[in-house]
Amino acid sequence: MPDSSTSQTNVETLMQSGTKKDLLRVLTCGSVDDGKSTLIGRLLFDSQQIYADQMTSLQTDSKKFGTQGPDIDLALLVDGLAAEREQGITIDVAYRFFSTKARKFIIADTPGHEQYTRNMATGASTADLAILLVDARLGLQVQTRRHSYIASLLGIRHVLVAVNKMDLVEFSQRNFNSIEEQYRDFAKDLGFEDITCIPVSALLGDNVTMASQHMTWYRGPTLLQHLEAVEITNPSDETGFRLPVQWVNRPNSGFRGFCGTVAAGQIVPGDEIMVLPSGQRSTVKQIVTMDGDLPIARRHQSVTLTLDDEIAISRGDFICSTDHLAGQSDQFQAHLIWMSEKELFPGRSYLLKTCNSTVAASITSLKYQVDVNDLSHQAAKTLHLNEIGVCNLSLGQAIAFDPYRDNRTTGSFILIDRLSNETVGAGMIDFSLRRASNVVWQDIEISRNKRAAQKQQKPAVLWFTGLSGSGKSTIANLVEKKLYDMGRHTYILDGDNVRHGLNNDLGFTDADRVENIRRVGETAKLMADAGLMVLVSFISPFREERQMARRLMAKGEFIEIFVKTPLEVAEARDVKGLYARARAGEIKNFTGIDSEYQAPTHAEIEVDTVSSPAEQAASQIVDYLKKEGFLDFDETS
Amino acid sequence: MGAFTTKVGLIPYIMDQIAELLSRSEELANQSGQSLSTISRKLLKDGKGLARLKNGGQCTLKTIERAFAVLLELERKAGMSAQAPAKTDQGGQLTHLQRLEAQSIHIFREVVASCENPVMLYSVGKDSSVMLHLALKAFYPAKPPFPLLHVDTGWKFKQMIEFRDRKIKQLGLELLVHTNPDGIKQGIGPFSHGSATHTDVMKTQGLRQALDQYKFDAAFGGARRDEEKSRAKERVFSFRNAAHHWDPKNQRPELWSIYNARVAKGESIRVFPLSNWTELDIWQYIYQEQIEIPELYFAAPRPVVERDGTLIMVDDDRMPLKDGEVPQEKMVRFRTLGCYPLTGAVESTATDLTQVIEETLLAKTSERQGRVIDKDGDSTMEQKKREGYF
Secondary structure, eight states: OOOHHHHHHHHHHHHHHHHHOEEEEEEEEOOTTSOHHHHHHHHHHHTTOOOHHHHHHHHHHHHHHOSSTTSOOGGGGTOOSHHHHHHTSOOSOEEEEEEOSSEEEEEEEOOOOGGGHHHHHHHHHTOSEEEEEEETTTOSOHHHHHHHHHHHHTTOOEEEEEEEOGGGGTTOHHHHHHHHHHHHHHHTTTTOSEEEEEEOBTTTTBTTTBOOSSOTTOOSOOHHHHHHHOOOOOGGGSSOOEEEOOEEEOSSTTOOEEEEEOOBSEEOTTOEEEEETTOOEEEEEEEEOTTOOOSOEETTOEEEEEESSOOOOOTTOEEEETTSOOEEEEEEEEEEEEOSSSOOOTTOOEEEEOSSOEEEEEEEEEEEEEOTTTOOEEOOSOOOTTOEEEEEEEEEEEEEEOOTTTOTTTTEEEEEOTTTOOEEEEEEEEEESSGGGGOOOOOOOSOHHHHHTOOOSOOEEEEEEOOTTSSHHHHHHHHHHHHHHTTOOEEEEEHHHHHHTTTTTOOSSHHHHHHHHHHHHHHHHHHHHTTOEEEEEOOOOOHHHHHHHHHHSOTTOEEEEEEEOOHHHHHHHOTTSHHHHHHTTSSOSOBTTTBOOOOOSSOSEEEETTTSOHHHHHHHHHHHHHHTTTTOOOTTO | OHHHHHHHHHHHHHHHHHHHHHHHHHHHHHHHOOOHHHHHHHHHSOTTHHHHHHTTOOOOHHHHHHHHHHHHHHHHHTTOOSSSOOTGGGTOSOOHHHHHHHHHHHHHHHHHHHOSSEEEEOOSSHHHHHHHHHHHHHHTTSOOSSOEEEEOOSOBOHHHHHHHHHHHHHHTOOEEEEOOHHHHHHTOOHHHHHHHHHIIIIIIIHHHHHHHHHTOSEEEOOOOTTSSGGGGGOOSEEEEOTTOOOOTTSOOOOOTTOOOOOOOTTOEEEEOTTTTOOHHHHHHHHHHHTOOOOGGGSOEEEEEEEETTEEEEOOSTTSOOOTTOOOEEEEEEESSOSBGGGBEEEEOOOOSHHHHHHHHHHOOSOGGGGBGGGGSSTTHHHHHHHHTOO
């Protein structure tokens, strides 16, 4: 019987050592017969993760299915499914676990079979490091290249090339060196941060967990030593805080918690945050867990945040640090891996699922297919199972995102077939195809149904102009509320909102700004024709375009409102964090910074948001409307 | 007088503090690329605050102190403060248990957010206990927004049922208990019909009945990939057709932590939040979190008989004793819990968690060995799973 006190100490040491370990996720890949399963079996076997009863069944199995004659076949430890045993190959992604004093490892074992690219991509998507097996006799194969490319595409930055079966080439150093040289040359453009080559014999155990007695010329680490020591860096550690909101926790009216897994950065209570896509700001109140509030939340933690302000946040939103926002867009270029027997149909509506939202999406154009064997680009009309392409996607609504190279969590998606519900593709966002990613949505608080309820009023177009951050939208919202309260039928055309829809093909060059205002002017005209009081809130920096809009409207219907805020003040507010980004050179053609604003000289109304609050400006505008008879419509007239 | 003196003394002090605040804020702006107004808003909740101070404006000592506290944090984030610990020194790397916990919580929340009618299969064992604990964490301070389902074969250890009922009451959760009524009618039991029939009727079919009856579209199960070879390939979100069958050759690819939970009517998803946990992780977590598990895991004198090399506990008088069989009191415990006639005990002296863990970790026999079901044939587990066994 174990002495109780000793037992206590042993277990405590073990438990504590257990809680200090970190986790490394490893992908193994190689061609058929490179010896992957044997290598994993060897790792499990040598790190003593094999129980006695498993050993017994391994011996039995080795006799029945083994390929090693009278010896035990370590590969059988990991080859699971009955069908695989018959074929003698692995056919799917299998996950294996073992731990050493330093680390816990999760190994994704993926097949080397030509038609199983999708399985390898699956295993690679969560792996920090890839072990690529190369048969020392054969050197680099087409499949080695393919696997390297897929690992690189899926964002793996650490590669361990295990040159296996060294026993079959008489442990030749020259042989190993030549493979290492070839591999480094081949992989130089794949963006790997570190490549380590190790000569091994999985069958005999050389350099797997124990240094080889046969290869004294090799002085580097064993495979296991390297796995225990390698430091994994993540590009997403450098970016701002991201919490993709997964679920909103509302047990009672007094608690609103926003749940999700931190995808990047860290946050402490008191930090200011911005919610995408709404653009609302608040500060973090608490990081709630069942074990008490946390002082800090970091990447990978699943947490619940409460905020200081009551703002509407739902699944699909991102909570970001204000100094480094995620982008948002509904048009992307992405790399796509096709995973279904049914080919891709460009133009068909699929469901696109990201880490926290599901939206409609279609492939608007397939730019090219990548030949995974030589990485050449080929024109393609469709993608078949296991083919990889680069395409443009259009989404039913905008999503928050980061490019995949910056963040694997917030830059990835899957495509789901609407009818069969199968996962048919996996994608990695390269970049947004439009500037919409810099535009934060505004709330429009009055619903369309309410506006339609009655319409006895005098139409007008209230044209708000001023710098970004001057307060146009805030004032326009307040004015609309006041008019609504008086029973008026109104609509706001907001610069940001229109840019997400009607004008989403426009950028921020001067030419596009002109077209932007032309379209908005035409839209406002139609709405005024329909009897609405239209509030147009656009920077509209150029005098000529504002004149053009004025000319479109009926005489006396166009009311120009200059929201007069000096650049310093607007920039100091920086409500959407855009000035800071413009100053940093991240946004080009930003009004006031590197694009001109022409202040109105004869505006009907000028409002000052520096010395007086927005509420007062709104009252000033409503007073003007009253004075000019816009609100005098009564039932008898 | 005293107050006056203090005030006179304070003013130059505040002036110095303001000067320091301004110079450090400007330095931070240079280093971090944030605009001074952004920093101002963070420090003073006012984008123009720093500008005002620079132009000779004043503020209270309290405001200054708060501003310095925030400034220090901002400087630390920007990597500027020498004394401030670097990110990683603060334990920036999560331990593997923290990672596993976070992944499991993520899975729970994803199901609740994307499925209409989920249920958690609760089998009272240690894995179920860990799973329940994780579910409580995932939705805290709310309760898990789904019921628990126990498929009771009618042959579970008495202590399991007691533990179950006490635990559910204590936590205030909803528990559904289902026992296959056809099986009861036919008097199906492990002794009369053998382990295969019993398991199929009372467990596999019973589970299907319950899932159909309540129209659950997602069911959490406590299976782990490390338990058995065929489970190593199981997805976290595992699709089942309307007949509850699993097709190992036609599984949905599962990438990153994006899970496809979409099903047509009648189809369902089995969800395994503990997929990436090993037996060692489970024990470490039980130890770390002090999770309560049934007494049966701890050694106690229990009446057992030995059959085919397996120690079976005589839990009630339904167990027919063969000629010459006399129950013997032995110090035993159980490594897994299930139907008592199908669950082998191991002789042990481990009466507390530490000892159990030590024995478990030293043991060179994998945990499912105690289960009679795994030995039926070579690919047994895979077959059972295809047919809908969990």
